[in-house]
Each structure stands twice: as C-alpha cells, then as structure tokens.
Amino acid sequence: MATANIAEVFSGIQGEGMLVGERQVFVRFSGCNLRCRYCDSRWTWDQHEDCRVERIPGSSSFVFVRNPLDATRLLSIVSDLRGEENLHHSICFTGGEPLLQGDFLAAFIPMAAHLFPMTYLETNGTLPDKLSQVIDHIDIVSMDIKIPSTCGVKPDMEAHRRFLLAADRKHVFVKVAVNAQTPAHEVAEVAALTASVDRAIPLVIQPATVEDAADRIAPAALMRLQAAAKEKLETVRAIPQTHKMLGAL
Numbered sequence: 075m076a077t078a079n080i081a082e083v084f085s086g087i088q089g090e091g092m093l094v095g096e097r098q099v100f101v102r103f104s105g106c107n108l109r110c111r112y113c114d115s116r117w118t119w120d121q122h123e124d125c126r127v128e129r130i131p132g133s134s135s136f137v138f139v140r141n142p143l144d145a146t147r148l149l150s151i152v153s154d155l156r157g158e159e160n161l162h163h164s165i166c167f168t169g170g171e172p173l174l175q176g177d178f179l180a181a182f183i184p185m186a187a188h189l190f191p192m193t194y195l196e197t198n199g200t201l202p203d204k205l206s207q208v209i210d211h212i213d214i215v216s217m218d219i220k221i222p223s224t225c226g227v228k229p230d231m232e233a234h235r236r237f238l239l240a241a242d243r244k245h246v247f248v249k250v251a252v253n254a255q256t257p258a259h260e261v262a263e264v265a266a267l268t269a270s271v272d273r274a275i276p277l278v279i280q281p282a283t284v285e286d287a288a289d290r291i292a293p294a295a296l297m298r299l300q301a302a303a304k305e306k307l308e309t310v311r312a313i314p315q316t317h318k319m320l321g322a323l
C-alpha cells in the first residue's frame with residue numbers, strides 16, 4: 075500500500091486565495107522541490123519522524139502519529155477531524171509540495187473524496203506531469219508562481235504554462251506573493267502567462283507577510299500591480315494571509 079510522509083493534519087480556516095475564510099481539513103505533506111527565501115513552511119522541507127495531528131480545531135494541541143502513514147490510517151485521521159457536522163468546504167492538500175508524493179495522492183484522494191464536498195490542491199505549479207496523476211480527482215487548484223523579488227527563484231514559466239493548461243479543466247486560480255521590492259514586470263509576466271492559457275483564470279496578488287516594515291508593500295504600489303494585471307485578466311484580487319492575522323495554523 076502507498077505511504078506518505080505527512081507534516082501535519084488539522085481542521086482550520088483557509089487564510090489565502092479565492093477560498094479565504096472557508097473551513098477545510100488540511101493535509102500538509104513534507105518535502106518541497108523549491109527553496110523560497112521567505113518560505114513560511116520551512117519546517118516541512120525535511121521528512122519528519124512523526125506527523126502532528128491537532129486534537130481540537132484551533133487548540134494548537136497535537137497528538138503525534140509515526141510516519142510514513144498509509145492511506146487507511148490517514149483516512150481515519152481526516153474522517154475524525156471532519157466530524158459529523160457539515161462544517162468543511164473541502165479537504166486541502168498542501169505542503170511543502172504535495173505533488174512530490176503524487177503516487178500516494180492518486181491512491182488517497184479517491185478514498186477521501188466522498189467525505190468532503192470538494193477536494194482542493196495547493197501547489198507551487200512546477201510539476202505538470204505529476205498533476206496529471208491526480209487532476210481527475212481534484213476540484214479546485216491553487217497554483218503559486220514564485221517570483222524572484224519575494225522568493226529568490228526564477229520561475230519556470232513553461233512548466234507553469236503546462237500546469238495551468240492541465241488544471242484549466244477544473245477550477246483553478248493563480249497566486250503570486252509580492253513585497254515592497256517587487257517590480258511591476260514580475261507580476262505583469264505572471265498575468266501574461268496566465269492570460270495566455272485563459273483570461274478567465276483569476277489571479278490573487280498576495281502581499282507577503284513580512285517582519286521588516288521596509289519589505290511591506292504600500293497600498294498604492296499594490297493597487298498599481300493590480301491595475302496592470304487587470305489589463306490582461308478578468309479577475310485580479312489583492313488578498314493578504316488572513317490566517318497570519320488570526321494567529322492560526
């Protein structure tokens with residue numbers, strides 16, 4: 075049976091992107107193929123001996139389950155977190171980069187899908203061949219494009235284009251984190267790439283959560299980035315990381 079290295083599982087409120095505010099069960103996979111400068115999930119880069127599972131939503135009180143987890147064990151955990159009430163919009167697969175464990179996802183998602191109204195994938199959008207393993211079972215894709223000014227990595231636009239083409243038959247949106255140093259052309263390139271696949275794909279411009287105020291993008295600069303992207307795309311929203319404001323997971 076396929077197994078996975080999982081960093082954490084919890085029930086919480088989505089804090090980013092087009093589904094901000096929706097309740098989800100989150101399954102956060104360990105491992106990432108990128109090394110973004112401002113990564114807020116660095117602790118997921120390495121494999122963990124144990125997966126932490128939040129006992130009571132919002133409590134930050136965890137029980138620990140030995141990795142790797144097989145699909146049956148993970149199914150039992152997400153089923154418990156779902157509970158009997160119909161509170162969850164969807165189950166969210168996140169990371170790290172969840173598609174690095176695509177074989178497991180391809181086996182697990184069909185087992186878990188009936189427990190939730192929808193399935194949701196958060197990804198850095200660099201592994202289009204892996205996406206093809208799971209896209210039949212995913213309802214919504216949140217695809218990040220990491221840009222040099224915030225992440226220190228040069229995006230592989232051809233990989234992102236192929237990824238978006240594969241994801242566009244489902245609900246998909248693109249997310250790009252920006253800061254005070256982000257030049258307009260970096261967001262313009264993201265908007266152009268997205269529009270080259272489908273002008274109707276929404277773009278979320280996410281002001282990076284930064285410790286140094288000098289890195290925080292000013293509202294006027296954010297609006298200029300949004301206006302430029304709007305020339306190419308039908309929907310462009312500026313949405314900060316609300317879970318960071320709440321102090322939530």
Ligand code: SF4
Pocket residue numbers: 106107108109110112113114115116169170171198220
């Ligand atoms: S893709 Fe996400 S998890 Fe991976 S290094 Fe970048 S920010 Fe961190």
